[in-house]
Amino acid sequence: MDCASNWEYETLINELTQGIEHTKQLREHFHSTASTFENQELLLQKIFSSYEQSLLILNWGGSTVQSPPALPPSTGVIESSVSIDGSPKSDDKKRSFQDHHELINISKKRKSQPTWTEQVKVSAESGFEGPTDDGYSWRKYGQKDILRAKYPRSYYRCTYRHMQNCWATKQVQRSDDDPTVFDITYRGTHNCHHATYSAPQPTSPEKHEFKNQAVYPTGQQYSNQVLMNLRANLRVNTNDLDKNDPAACHFSFVPTFSSGMTDDNRHFQISHVDDNLIGSGYSPSFVSPTTPESNYFSVSSSSQMNGYGMVHNLHHSESDLTDIFSANTSTTSSPIVGDFSLDHLELDPNFLFDNPKFFS
């Protein structure tokens, strides 16, 4: 089974599930007097994004997906553990989808690759010391002057394209309006094992300018890797615990799975509860990854509602980057309204990125 197809299938299901959930929420907002226009607008944006991502995966969209600055793409990093109706996913459904998908895309494989855009800002004066790349090793293979663009566009592919058949590429385009901003368009996801947080030796003009850059939001590929690490080895930083109301942050982490981790690595403690969740009256008392492969966390709130939530804010200790994911609230009983999240989820830096399961 092709890894990319599987990934796309999961992403598609997740996008559609999210679309349904956000539509439900929007309907509730319409019937609520407390609902604000901004909230409704945000939900509409999420619904639109879900449809756009879904069409893109099905190769019917055709346009590059621009991730909103405050709402990075929630696709790709998510591996749905439930189907649209909340029941466990069916392999038969998946197979029929893939058969169809391969039929319509067999000659357009490149087009069907997931694409997303990020903006990277250079802040030389701030002296920001962060990673100078997105964790992957890229080789420049082209540069092109683009019509009506001040600056040329650079083309990069994964260094390990031939060694590991990794077809991820990215394009780097300096912004006309703000020369300190670079638009980076990623195509395809990495299936190589060589992700690293050390900066490669920069030689191109763009890469020189990436020194001392601030990155926000971080790359989806990076997110993928972080989540892959997360699946196998999870540790939560409790640094911010004292900043929150102890009564509202009564969390304990208990892993609900037994495979893929050693006892020493089962460090599950809550660090911080998202304000949205507290504000909406939900105070989860139990959070844990549902399966080693899943990015979803089961949540039981104090009001006896159960559901699944994805990690919302992910903090990586080495890179000092924060990944922000849309919380996905697929429910097991009644819906949890509003995003819930974990903040400053810290990964064990000693974890080796060597789980072959994700690269088969």
Add this chain to the structure above:
DNA sequence: CAAATTTGACCACT
């Protein structure tokens, strides 16, 4: 000397 970048040519798409 191997690996990475540069750059003109080629190709696909519209």
Add this chain to the structure above:
DNA sequence: AGTGGTCAAATTTG
């Protein structure tokens, strides 16, 4: 025909 994306030979870099 124009444009953007990729290839590959030439060149540079470490």
